[in-house]
Amino acid sequence: DGGITQSPKYLFRKEGQNVTLSCEQNLNHDAMYWYRQDPGQGLRLIYYSQIVNDFQKGDIAEGYSVSREKKESFPLTVTSAQKNPTAFYLCASKPVRQGQIPEAFFGQGTRLTVV
Amino acid sequence: AQRVTQPEKLLSVFKGAPVELKCNYSYSGSPELFWYVQYSRQRLQLLLRHISRESIKGFTADLNKGETSFHLKKPFAQEEDSAMYYCALAPFGNEKLTFGTGTRLTIIP
Numbered sequence: 001d002g003g004i005t006q007s008p009k010y011l012f013r014k015e016g017q018n019v020t021l022s023c024e025q026n027l028n029h030d031a032m033y034w035y036r037q038d039p040g041q042g043l044r045l046i047y048y049s050q051i052v053n054d055f056q057k058g059d060i061a062e063g064y065s066v067s068r069e070k071k072e073s074f075p076l077t078v079t080s081a082q083k084n085p086t087a088f089y090l091c092a093s094k095p096v097r098q099g100q101i102p103e104a105f106f107g108q109g110t111r112l113t114v115v
Numbered sequence: 116a117q118r119v120t121q122p123e124k125l126l127s128v129f130k131g132a133p134v135e136l137k138c139n140y141s142y143s144g145s146p147e148l149f150w151y152v153q154y155s156r157q158r159l160q161l162l163l164r165h166i167s168r169e170s171i172k173g174f175t176a177d178l179n180k181g182e183t184s185f186h187l188k189k190p191f192a193q194e195e196d197s198a199m200y201y202c203a204l205a206p207f208g209n210e211k212l213t214f215g216t217g218t219r220l221t222i223i224p
Binding site for chain 1: 164
């Protein structure tokens with residue numbers, strides 16, 4: 001079954017702890033993305049990666065870190081420096097092509113609650 | 116900097132009435148514009164893109180470069196159109212995909 005998988009679906013952490021969210025895709029897509037979805041604020045881009053071993057900050061990268069060691073995987077770490085980490089996190093991927101921009105495919109999301 | 120604005124957070128429309136979801140963008144170059152939709156308990160998915168000039172589920176969207184707008188329209192709303200709609204922008208030659216704040220559309224039976 002091809003697609004993009006985020007795990008876990010729900011995650012609870014104590015304040016001050018780092019936590020890593022998993023995102024795996026078997027679609028052979030070059031580009032991968034992390035978004036944060038908050039009510040009334042839409043999808044805000046945290047980080048994106050166009051190719052293995054390279055990634056760029058999005059609009060709200062502070063307090064987050066990522067790695068892209070494999071094409072299939074783009075884990076997101078929410079560090080203790082993130083002031084308001086409780087949110088719904090969405091991962092996406094898409095091919096990179098010249099000309100027309102392909103559609104992005106999204107995971108089911110991870111709801112992180114920090115207590 | 117690229118930016119997408121959706122001025123309406125909530126929109127309620129009666130079944131059979133026309134629907135228009137507004138989207139304005141700012142980008143200095145030539146971008147591609149998209150509409151994504153999220154139905155209840157489903158993943159976010161592509162509805163349509165401006166470059167294809169297609170109609171999906173009765174929805175159309177026209178890119179107006181003069182007004183930097185990409186409004187989504189449907190002449191007759193159906194109950195199954197109730198969902199969250201996001202307008203998105205991606206510059207050609209750059210993989211940064213930016214979304215708006217979204218509009219929750221509710222169709223009243």
